[in-house]
Amino acid sequence: MAQGGVMTKLVVIGQGYVGLPMALRAAEVGLSVVGLDTKRSVVDALNEGRSHIDDITDDELQAGLARGYSASDDPACIAEADVVIVCVPTPLAADGGPDLGAVEGAARTIGEHVRPGTLVVLESTTYPGTTEEVFAPLVTASGLTVGVDVHIAFSPERVDPGNKVYGIQNTPKVVGGLTPACTAAARDFYARFIDTVVEAKGAREAEMAKLIENTFRHVNIALVNEMVRFCHELDIDLWDAIDCAETKPFGFMAFRPGPGVGGHCIPIDPSYLSHRVKARLGYAFRMVELAEEINHAAPLYVATRLWKALNERKIAVNGAKVLLVGVTYKPNISDRRQSPADPLARRLLSLGAELSYHDPLVPKWLIEEGGRVAALSSVEDVYDACGAADIVVLLQPHAIYDIDRLANASPVMLDTRGVAGESGSVVRL
Ligand SMILES: NC(=O)c1ccc[n+]([C@@H]2O[C@H](COP(=O)([O-])OP(=O)(O)OC[C@H]3O[C@@H](n4cnc5c(N)ncnc54)[C@H](O)[C@@H]3O)[C@@H](O)[C@H]2O)c1
Numbered sequence: 001m002a003q004g005g006v007m008t009k010l011v012v013i014g015q016g017y018v019g020l021p022m023a024l025r026a027a028e029v030g031l032s033v034v035g036l037d038t039k040r041s042v043v044d045a046l047n048e049g050r051s052h053i054d055d056i057t058d059d060e061l062q063a064g065l066a067r068g069y070s071a072s073d074d075p076a077c078i079a080e081a082d083v084v085i086v087c088v089p090t091p092l093a094a095d096g097g098p099d100l101g102a103v104e105g106a107a108r109t110i111g112e113h114v115r116p117g118t119l120v121v122l123e124s125t126t127y128p129g130t131t132e133e134v135f136a137p138l139v140t141a142s143g144l145t146v147g148v149d150v151h152i153a154f155s156p157e158r159v160d161p162g163n164k165v166y167g168i169q170n171t172p173k174v175v176g177g178l179t180p181a182c183t184a185a186a187r188d189f190y191a192r193f194i195d196t197v198v199e200a201k202g203a204r205e206a207e208m209a210k211l212i213e214n215t216f217r218h219v220n221i222a223l224v225n226e227m228v229r230f231c232h233e234l235d236i237d238l239w240d241a242i243d244c245a246e247t248k249p250f251g252f253m254a255f256r257p258g259p260g261v262g263g264h265c266i267p268i269d270p271s272y273l274s275h276r277v278k279a280r281l282g283y284a285f286r287m288v289e290l291a292e293e294i295n296h297a298a299p300l301y302v303a304t305r306l307w308k309a310l311n312e313r314k315i316a317v318n319g320a321k322v323l324l325v326g327v328t329y330k331p332n333i334s335d336r337r338q339s340p341a342d343p344l345a346r347r348l349l350s351l352g353a354e355l356s357y358h359d360p361l362v363p364k365w366l367i368e369e370g371g372r373v374a375a376l377s378s379v380e381d382v383y384d385a386c387g388a389a390d391i392v393v394l395l396q397p398h399a400i401y402d403i404d405r406l407a408n409a410s411p412v413m414l415d416t417r418g419v420a421g422e423s424g425s426v427v428r429l
Pocket residue numbers: 013014015016017018019036037038039042087088089090102103105106123124125126157158159160161264265
């Protein structure tokens with residue numbers, strides 16, 4: 001796509017789950033795109049047409065390369081760019097606070113190369129105030145003025161890995177600039193390849209919008225993960241109750257219990273917000289702290305229920321053959337970051353269980369607990385493995401699984417997702 005007859009040059013910094021799809025979508029509509037990443041192995045693989053992201057096939061990447069997309073680890077390309085988008089990771093630091101190292105690193109690199117007239121957008125999820133207080137000063141370190149020489153905005157990424165309905169083009173994009181001119185520049189840019197662009201009042205509101213979305217999910221998942229415990233004690237099928245509640249056509253949104261939360265967003269982003277509230281205002285964001293406590297305890301509750309199910313069959317956890325089925329953080333994707341399978345596996349190892357697992361998307365899995373290390377490979381035939389186990393725990397119902405066949409092959413199957421039909425061998429969480 002050309003602006004004033006000139007091809008727009010875009011640099012997308014960070015070529016992971018968020019940055020690569022964004023870069024390829026922009027290339028699709030005719031922008032000249034460089035995907036900048038500090039990992040040489042990622043850059044080489046991308047330029048050879050090998051995708052490391054579930055949502056992007058090798059064919060889609062190769063089509064992008066043919067359209068002019070390329071990957072690089074040379075930040076000199078920033079000096080040529082009209083627009084720079086930053087999609088680098090924002091993990092938690094060891095103390096549980098925000099680790100903005102990658103955001104600061106990217107901003108510093110931009111500051112060293114950026115030329116006047118560039119639009120710079122931060123997309124990494126972070127606490128409100130980051131764009132203005134941390135990002136912009138590094139980007140403008142050479143003396144550029146925000147809103148005049150360089151436009152700076154925040155636009156939260158809303159990618160939902162594995163979602164076949166909502167992708168970059170049809171998911172509305174929120175933009176908030178440091179000045180009204182920055183907001184307008186970001187709006188005009190994204191409107192070229194995203195159907196709906198929503199203007200926030202400013203960067204803080206755009207930053208906050210993302211944290212509201214993820215905190216909402218975190219809190220509501222915690223609500224049902226707490227309810228599932230007492231519903232079990234009260235002999236109430238919570239999944240059935242939620243199915244009934246969901247028939248109300250207004251004022252209700254269904255969340256269902258599970259083995260815990262995972263991924264790069266839900267377990268991490270609300271902590272950014274609670275950390276900010278504590279650091280700035282000195283008090284706790286109690287809803288988030290409670291949700292964290294409940295959702296972090298969810299995998300350990302699964303271990304307790306496993307112990308109970310084995311106990312009813314007069315089998316000790318120590319020495320029991322336990323098969324975990326689906327160890328990613330959600331179905332049908334290979335991302336294992338923060339997967340609840342890890343704390344569950346560590347607890348089972350510490351109790352002396354003999355662990356095995358099946359996951360078509362995870363060929364190998366290393367679990368360490370205290371002095372114990374289990375270097376596991378996914379079992380070949382999941383249905384045979386169910387028959388050989390003392391108990392099977394269904395964690396992620398990947399689409400390839402025939403759930404009834406899994407249940408029928410298992411002596412007992414602990415169904416943490418409420419997806420198996422009622423049969424003698426199935427125990428719902
Ligand atoms: N994965 C998701 O589903 C998702 C959804 C919404 C928002 N987000 C947010 O988007 C951001 C990126 O997440 P992701 O999942 O794409 O991460 P990712 O780990 O998949 O990819 C990040 C990439 O950035 C590269 N990188 C790190 N520091 C860099 C630097 N200074 N310069 C250049 N490249 C650098 C890494 O090598 C990596 O390839 C995070 O803030 C995350 O919270 C992620």
